[in-house]
Amino acid sequence: MSLPREKIQELKQIIHSHLSQMNVHSRIKECVDESFRGEDFESRGVDEAGLLSALKERGIVDDVMNTLRFEGLDREPGRTTERRKAEAIEEIPSRVSVDPSKRYLYLQVLGGKAFLEHLQDPEPIPGKVTSTFTLHIHFKGQRFKSRPVPCACEPDLTEGFLLELQKDGSKMADSATLLSLSDNIHLVLIKTDPSGDTTLVGSHFLTWRDVLSVATGRMTCPVEINGVGTEAKVPMGILEIKFEIIPRLSQLEHSRIAERERLFLVYAKQWWREFLQIRASHSNRLVKIFAQDECGTNRPVCSFVCPLRAGRLLDSPRQAARFVSLLGYEHAPYDCEDHAALLCSLLLGFGLNAYVCVGTKAKGAAHSWVMTISPEGEVIFWESLTAHRYAHRPINPDDPPALKQSRPDHPYRTVGCVFNHKSFYANSQPTDSADVCVFELHNEARWKSMSEEAIGSVCGPKLLDLGLNTTWDDELCYILTPALSAYELEHCTGISAGNEEFQQAIRRAIPDGHTFKGFPIQFVHRNARRAFATCLRSPICEEIICCRGDHVKLAVRVRVFTYPESACAVWIMFAARYRSVL
Numbered sequence: 001m002s003l004p005r006e007k008i009q010e011l012k013q014i015i016h017s018h019l020s021q022m023n024v025h026s027r028i029k030e031c032v033d034e035s036f037r038g039e040d041f042e043s044r045g046v047d048e049a050g051l052l053s054a055l056k057e058r059g060i061v062d063d064v065m066n067t068l069r070f071e072g073l074d075r076e077p078g079r080t081t082e083r084r085k086a087e088a089i090e091e092i093p094s095r096v097s098v099d100p101s102k103r104y105l106y107l108q109v110l111g112g113k114a115f116l117e118h119l120q121d122p123e124p125i126p127g128k129v130t131s132t133f134t135l136h137i138h139f140k141g142q143r144f145k146s147r148p149v150p151c152a153c154e155p156d157l158t159e160g161f162l163l164e165l166q167k168d169g170s171k172m173a174d175s176a177t178l179l180s181l182s183d184n185i186h187l188v189l190i191k192t193d194p195s196g197d198t199t200l201v202g203s204h205f206l207t208w209r210d211v212l213s214v215a216t217g218r219m220t221c222p223v224e225i226n227g228v229g230t231e232a233k234v235p236m237g238i239l240e241i242k243f244e245i246i247p248r249l250s251q252l253e254h255s256r257i258a259e260r261e262r263l264f265l266v267y268a269k270q271w272w273r274e275f276l277q278i279r280a281s282h283s284n285r286l287v288k289i290f291a292q293d294e295c296g297t298n299r300p301v302c303s304f305v306c307p308l309r310a311g312r313l314l315d316s317p318r319q320a321a322r323f324v325s326l327l328g329y330e331h332a333p334y335d336c337e338d339h340a341a342l343l344c345s346l347l348l349g350f351g352l353n354a355y356v357c358v359g360t361k362a363k364g365a366a367h368s369w370v371m372t373i374s375p376e377g378e379v380i381f382w383e384s385l386t387a388h389r390y391a392h393r394p395i396n397p398d399d400p401p402a403l404k405q406s407r408p409d410h411p412y413r414t415v416g417c418v419f420n421h422k423s424f425y426a427n428s429q430p431t432d433s434a435d436v437c438v439f440e441l442h443n444e445a446r447w448k449s450m451s452e453e454a455i456g457s458v459c460g461p462k463l464l465d466l467g468l469n470t471t472w473d474d475e476l477c478y479i480l481t482p483a484l485s486a487y488e489l490e491h492c493t494g495i496s497a498g499n500e501e502f503q504q505a506i507r508r509a510i511p512d513g514h515t516f517k518g519f520p521i522q523f524v525h526r527n528a529r530r531a532f533a534t535c536l537r538s539p540i541c542e543e544i545i546c547c548r549g550d551h552v553k554l555a556v557r558v559r560v561f562t563y564p565e566s567a568c569a570v571w572i573m574f575a576a577r578y579r580s581v582l
Helices: 005-021 024-035 048-057 060-067 081-095 175-179 209-213 257-278 280-284 317-325 333-349 452-458 474-479 481-493 499-509 528-536 539-545
Strands: 104-113 132-139 142-145 159-164 185-192 198-206 218-226 235-246 290-292 298-300 354-361 366-373 379-382 389-392 412-419 424-427 447-449 515-523 550-562 568-579
Touching (some): 104 132, 175 209, 185 218, 185 235, 257 280, 257 452, 317 333, 333 354, 366 412, 474 481, 481 550, 515 539, 528 539, 539 568
Antiparallel strands (some): 132 142, 132 185, 185 198, 218 235, 290 298, 354 366, 354 412, 366 379, 379 389, 424 447
16 A cells, blocks of 8 residues: 655654654764764764664663554454553553653553552443452552452553653653652552441552662562551562653663661661650650651651642631541540641641641540740640641740739640641750740750751652742742632621631742732622733732732632532732842
């Protein structure tokens, strides 16, 4: 069969564009330079077979052939189901749009086995509802989940996920940059019963950096999925995982993460010895530097907290507290710790100065809760299990007995330490009683702090920073949300609530010497062009948009509140922060 001349030219252009996008020409040139460097070309000659062999060894031929696939050519007689499944998995990268200036990690789940709990399960009947497995994946702020498959001893979990290794920068990440990434891939296997109830089967933090030391840029490994809690060391089953770096790295190095963890452990031991030397009774205080995750792995407690932004799902810090309190929990110490870490992460995302507190409550039971400190030093306790808030006003033990002291209304008895994603402070005051505790965290006479550099070396930043050359302040945009929610609540109920947390977040987000300006406005329609034109007619809004100054950052947030019969209230806030130029 022959093709028309114009079709042939079109096909050549498509192939040429594809090879250019993959940077094949420069890779071939690099291969030739490395393979025949120092050779006398005139005496030896460069034959086609030798060059093709060198290209195959470096995987260049495989990369081109794996991405050049054509529809309608896969109906070959005699192909087995397993072969078609394998080919389908291999085709996934070619169906995904990738940025040629970035590197990706392609993770393939090739199937599961040894889930012995389901060894005697009957074969699923088409149309009949059965228990299913779903695999959830989290990596550097990216979340994926597989399709649900029937529970079985060898579940048919066969899917591929394309994970971005770099979210910022114009230069493609090299080996050194990738080795600096401390994030592991979090695998969570969920079982869903026919009634819809979900159960956490197992969790695993998967280290992917070993693929950087493989010459082919690909590796396959079995991953044991252990249970959780008391079964953290018991294998629930095995997943077959395949990694592939896209595009492949040209240099090979080994990970340095283990060395950083070893150095932090040495530092933590020395820090603990110094803390005990301050006062002998410190050995009885609840100062928790490490904690076990659901896989039974010891990790620094600061790594359990990271600023979380819930997008438009949560409008304010108080709504975040309500959300966390609605999550089910068992009456176990680690459940309150999980809730407190989640609430602290959400409050940090809203721009508050939040910490997890570790101590005890009534009858000396170990407990964890959350604390926020305003720029003026006002301390608020947040109970993550109930969403209750308590203002902390410490009692001065040196006051005379005749002076009437107000009894605190919070249920907390002692405070051993407080921490977030960047800081760790141990209570070194004469007593660890919560009633008399003063939360001047930077006062070295009251609190012993850990080095932020040491904490950052093993925890690292978790909040994604796009690093774009732009004047938009993403954090400021997000923390405008509580204000819009409060405006609508006040219109509905006449009650103003949550404004103090918004003010705290704004004061923390605006650097010293900078000015903040905000302009809220409400509409009863969803026409963006009309709304923007109306905003521009306001001198205040125009002043914000046309702001002149040093380090100017702009922000905008929109919140739509819907009502029956398509009625709506649309709140928009424009804001700017800047340093004035005289």
